[in-house]
Amino acid sequence: GNSVTQMEGPVTLSEEAFLTINCTYTATGYPSLFWYVQYPGEGLQLLLKATKADDKGSNKGFEATYRKETTSFHLEKGSVQVSDSAVYFCAGATGNQFYFGTGTSLTVIP
Amino acid sequence: DGGITQSPKYLFRKEGQNVTLSCEQNLNHDAMYWYRQDPGQGLRLIYYSQIVNDFQKGDIAEGYSVSREKKESFPLTVTSAQKNPTAFYLCASSPRGSGGLETQYFGPGTRLLVL
Numbered sequence: 001g002n003s004v005t006q007m008e009g010p011v012t013l014s015e016e017a018f019l020t021i022n023c024t025y026t027a028t029g030y031p032s033l034f035w036y037v038q039y040p041g042e043g044l045q046l047l048l049k050a051t052k053a054d055d056k057g058s059n060k061g062f063e064a065t066y067r068k069e070t071t072s073f074h075l076e077k078g079s080v081q082v083s084d085s086a087v088y089f090c091a092g093a094t095g096n097q098f099y100f101g102t103g104t105s106l107t108v109i110p
Numbered sequence: 111d112g113g114i115t116q117s118p119k120y121l122f123r124k125e126g127q128n129v130t131l132s133c134e135q136n137l138n139h140d141a142m143y144w145y146r147q148d149p150g151q152g153l154r155l156i157y158y159s160q161i162v163n164d165f166q167k168g169d170i171a172e173g174y175s176v177s178r179e180k181k182e183s184f185p186l187t188v189t190s191a192q193k194n195p196t197a198f199y200l201c202a203s204s205p206r207g208s209g210g211l212e213t214q215y216f217g218p219g220t221r222l223l224v225l
Contacts, residue, residue, distance in 0.1 A: 023149035032213075034213065035210050036216075041219075041221075042218055042219065043114075043116075043200055043218045043219045044153075044200065044202075044216040045216070046213055046214075046215065049213060074176075089152065089153070093212065093214075098143075098151045098155075098204075098214055100153045101152060102151060102152040103151070103152055105148075
């Protein structure tokens with residue numbers, strides 16, 4: 001079936017470090033891909049998305065590129081801040097199905 | 111402002127009691143969804159609705175019921191048949207019932223606790 005797999009956390013980084021959270025997908029056809037962020041006690045917020053191969057989604061300094069050849073959609077940020085501490089979810093959408101990864105917890109320390 | 115609201119923020123359930131979680135959206139979205147999130151885990155789909163007066167079971171529908179009498183509203187009832195209801199419940203909506211390429215937008219969530 002359709003699914004996304006993301007790296008397990010938790011991830012702890014120092015402020016201004018480089019962030020990568022890996023996400024790979026398994027799907028029939030070409031899914032749309034998303035990254036959501038969840039702050040403690042809140043719902044999920046859409047961070048960025050890409051709807052076709054080679055598209056790059058970007059928002060708030062975060063980026064992810066839809067790579068068909070490696071079936072990946074890795075999240076990156078060049079310099080993380082304490083305020084980026086949250087849980088990040090990779091998600092995909094194919095046909096009538098929307099599917100989420102298990103989430104990666106990020107803690108950024110000053 | 112357009113968005114999705116969920117109420118209450120916290121809800122307490124006694125043994126054997128049915129409780130209803132509210133979800134309202136003013137985004138004019140056709141599709142609405144209910145997810146359950148357990149600590150340290152991802153989201154699991156409970157029910158979804160692509161159009162008024164129609165809804166489908168998700169992966170973990172047992173012990174839950176929904177209705178979709180209005181486009182804006184998709185309440186979730188946690189029945190006494192749900193033996194482990196303690197979780198964080200998230201409502202979402204998307205613009206088109208076809209799902210797929212559409213983005214889902216989430217409400218702030220309701221945390222349900224059992225007394």
